[in-house]
Amino acid sequence: MNLKLLFFASLREQFDFSQKEITLTREVGTAEDFLLLMSKQSGGEWINLFENKKMYKVAINQELSSWKDPIYAGDELAIFPPITGG
Template identity: 35%
Template sequence: MIRLLYFASLRDRLGSSGENIDLPEDTGDIATLKAYLARRGGVWKDIFAEDELVLAAVNQEMAQSDTSIKDGDEIGFFPPVTGG
């Protein structure tokens, strides 16, 4: 099982701050997890579409699309942020 956390506008659009899910067997990195979430359809498809920029962190460390994930991980998703 993995813990997914949704931050900022993602939390608002999804109507949830997070969830626990069983890691699908064929999901071994951030890119395949995003594709899995996009297959839920609706707003999930919009947010996690391949051409959308959604940042990820695995166990509170910034992650790339090819960052490996495994059972027990905490994965946070958030929109790009800017400061100023």
């Protein structure tokens, strides 16, 4: 299962990348499942992100979504801190 992952603002700095194509070793159903899989496989910052996910927002295919929303192969998943524009 392939996903395009994007990080913005503080998360972009913590993970040291803004976007990456990710190939998952197994299917995941939701954005939350994706974080759990990454935290198990990659550890480190991913564990912090999974545990503190309520502090962050997720957008699926450029629409604000919730962690429980479904994700599918080929989706664009963006994770970022609360918005502070204007």
